[in-house]
Amino acid sequence: MTVTYRSDERLTPDQVQGVSFPSARLGRRGFDEEHVRYFCALVERELVTLLNEKASLWEEVNRLRRRVIGGEGAVVGIRPEDAHVQAVRILSNAQLTADQYVADAQQYSRELAEEARRRHDEVLAEARAHADQVLEQAHQRASQAAQLEMSDPGGNGHRDARAELAYLRTFSDVYRTHLRAYLEALLQNVAEWERAESSSLAAARAGLPPPEVPRL
Amino acid sequence: MDAQRLKDSFAHVAMHGDEVPLFFYADLFLHHPETRDLFPVSMAHQRGRLVQALATTVSNVDNLETLRPLLEDLGRDHRKFGAVAAHYPAVGNSLLTTLAHFCGDGWTEDLASDWAAAYEIIAQVMVQAAREDEAHRPAYWDATVMAHERRRFDIAVLRLAVEEPLEYLPGQSVSMESSKRPRLWRFYSMANAPRPDSTMDFHVRMLDGGALSSHLARGLEVGGRLRIGSPVGTLTYDGQSARDVLLVAGSTGLAPLKAILEQISGQADPPRVHLFFGASTADGLYDLPDLEKLAAQFPWLTVVPSVSREPGFPGERGSLPDVVARSGTWRDHDAYVSGPTGMVEATMQQLLAQGVPENQIRVEDFGWSEG
Numbered sequence: 001m002t003v004t005y006r007s008d009e010r011l012t013p014d015q016v017q018g019v020s021f022p023s024a025r026l027g028r029r030g031f032d033e034e035h036v037r038y039f040c041a042l043v044e045r046e047l048v049t050l051l052n053e054k055a056s057l058w059e060e061v062n063r064l065r066r067r068v069i070g071g072e073g074a075v076v077g078i079r080p081e082d083a084h085v086q087a088v089r090i091l092s093n094a095q096l097t098a099d100q101y102v103a104d105a106q107q108y109s110r111e112l113a114e115e116a117r118r119r120h121d122e123v124l125a126e127a128r129a130h131a132d133q134v135l136e137q138a139h140q141r142a143s144q145a146a147q148l149e150m151s152d153p154g155g156n157g158h159r160d161a162r163a164e165l166a167y168l169r170t171f172s173d174v175y176r177t178h179l180r181a182y183l184e185a186l187l188q189n190v191a192e193w194e195r196a197e198s199s200s201l202a203a204a205r206a207g208l209p210p211p212e213v214p215r216l
Numbered sequence: 217m218d219a220q221r222l223k224d225s226f227a228h229v230a231m232h233g234d235e236v237p238l239f240f241y242a243d244l245f246l247h248h249p250e251t252r253d254l255f256p257v258s259m260a261h262q263r264g265r266l267v268q269a270l271a272t273t274v275s276n277v278d279n280l281e282t283l284r285p286l287l288e289d290l291g292r293d294h295r296k297f298g299a300v301a302a303h304y305p306a307v308g309n310s311l312l313t314t315l316a317h318f319c320g321d322g323w324t325e326d327l328a329s330d331w332a333a334a335y336e337i338i339a340q341v342m343v344q345a346a347r348e349d350e351a352h353r354p355a356y357w358d359a360t361v362m363a364h365e366r367r368r369f370d371i372a373v374l375r376l377a378v379e380e381p382l383e384y385l386p387g388q389s390v391s392m393e394s395s396k397r398p399r400l401w402r403f404y405s406m407a408n409a410p411r412p413d414s415t416m417d418f419h420v421r422m423l424d425g426g427a428l429s430s431h432l433a434r435g436l437e438v439g440g441r442l443r444i445g446s447p448v449g450t451l452t453y454d455g456q457s458a459r460d461v462l463l464v465a466g467s468t469g470l471a472p473l474k475a476i477l478e479q480i481s482g483q484a485d486p487p488r489v490h491l492f493f494g495a496s497t498a499d500g501l502y503d504l505p506d507l508e509k510l511a512a513q514f515p516w517l518t519v520v521p522s523v524s525r526e527p528g529f530p531g532e533r534g535s536l537p538d539v540v541a542r543s544g545t546w547r548d549h550d551a552y553v554s555g556p557t558g559m560v561e562a563t564m565q566q567l568l569a570q571g572v573p574e575n576q577i578r579v580e581d582f583g584w585s586e587g
Binding site for chain 1: 320
């Protein structure tokens with residue numbers, strides 16, 4: 001849903017929940033999306049509460065109005081129409097509660113998915129950059145090792161082969177070391193991510209969406 | 217019937233906002249508990265839709281010829297939800313009860329009979345359209361998952377088989393529902409031209425927080441069952457045109473354009489076709505191998521992949537609309553554009569700025585924005 005507002009329409013909690021803003025153009029300042037979402041959730045909750053309160057007041061006004069029209073002593077017990085309106089109100093409130101639960105669950109799932117997607121992109125980009133760096137470094141060190149072998153004065157016809165062997169050995173050593181370090185770092189990341197997830201889960205259970213998900 | 221009086225009373229009632237549909241549905245479910253099953257757990261969207269439909273109807277209540285096609289569509293579309301003729305009087309009663317409640321003292325006998333008469337006409341048009349529709353197609357089609365291929369952690373290609381034949385035009389879409397997410401219908405485009413064996417391919421991308429899309433992309437297994445509704449959509453191929461063709465697909469917006477491409481490939485004398493397929497990163501070009509195979513097979517087809525957020529990508533880089541705009545002048549082409557909201561809008565703007573006439577551009581907005 002984009003941000004449109006027509007003066008003849010009332011703003012509903014659903015609209016607030018589903019609202020999306022276009023991103024600010026490149027080079028222009030925008031608000032932090034997390035904070036905007038968090039605030040929208042507050043606004044939505046407030047709107048629901050206000051609507052509920054308004055509905056109760058409306059009922060009360062109608063009840064009093066009927067009592068005035070019907071004469072003071074006329075009302076004994078609940079009339080069938082009143083009972084039905086009461087039932088409608090109870091059901092409406094139950095529905096709003098259900099709507100709120102579904103919206104909360106969706107919001108939570110959206111945040112988790114966004115976070116996972118972002119991490120996925122970051123990890124991939126990191127891995128790519130790292131791979132390039134490792135290759136470059138391995139190549140450099142291996143070249144040095146090969147040159148050292150070449151400049152060995154005791155060498156003979158096997159010099160080229162020995163140089164290549166030295167290159168490859170150094171290359172694979174460097175590569176293996178990096179791979180091990182990288183895999184360990186990845187495992188570390190996963191563990192931290194798990195921790196972040198369980199703490200944001202706890203925050204969601206406490207009824208408050210976390211304004212900021214801990215960065216890894 | 218006094219149309220102005222209807223409009224005035226509705227405007228008065230609408231002042232109460234979300235309370236009106238809340239009251240309406242609670243009244244309906246209390247009197248007819250069996251109708252609750254026709255709706256999803258969360259009614260938030262449903263209430264918005266009801267108010268929207270009522271507002272459109274009331275503002276055209278004195279203009280039945282404008283209203284009729286809308287109501288007919290609505291009547292046909294309600295078949296897949298399980299709405300039957302017997303539900304209409306129940307809805308009418310709850311509508312009148314709701315209006316009476318919110319009009320308070322303003323609710324008169326004349327007003328009541330005007331509303332009853334107006335609803336009678338509306339219900340009649342909807343029921344009639346549904347009945348005519350019943351004669352030549354089912355309320356929904358039962359479909360079985362024949363294949364489910366995960367192309368990326370959040371993108372899947374499904375093949376569904378329907379038991380009863382389903383006629384559609386390439387480029388159209390159908391709404392889908394899963395018993396795992398009851399009463400949530402979402403639209404997906406067929407990614408192939410109609411086949412004799414009635415199987416259809418769909419490209420699904422998991423939207424963050426999307427109830428149905430996450431199930432379709434990750435939770436579905438071969439043999440699983442789905443329901444699908446009648447085909448709709450206007451992103452269809454203009455076979456009468458002599459112009460060359462430009463296809464612009466962002467992410468899974470590729471699906472309808474692939475169906476159109478297949479339709480073109482079946483022609484005796486296909487036009488030249490440029491297909492631009494864009495994603496944010498290279499792994500989002502989930503169907504590129506297949507498209508490249510087609511490009512190798514058909515001399516009239518050029519496929520241009522492009523990515524917006526991966527500096528090392530060997531092909532075109534940049535936002536898809538920009539890539540399209542700088543790759544040629546498309547004034548003499550028929551353009552078909554499909555994908556995320558922002559991408560579709562920006563591509564439209566670029567093409568219009570190049571001088572492509574608006575009537576040569578057909579679009580399908582997938583309604584979500586690229587993250």
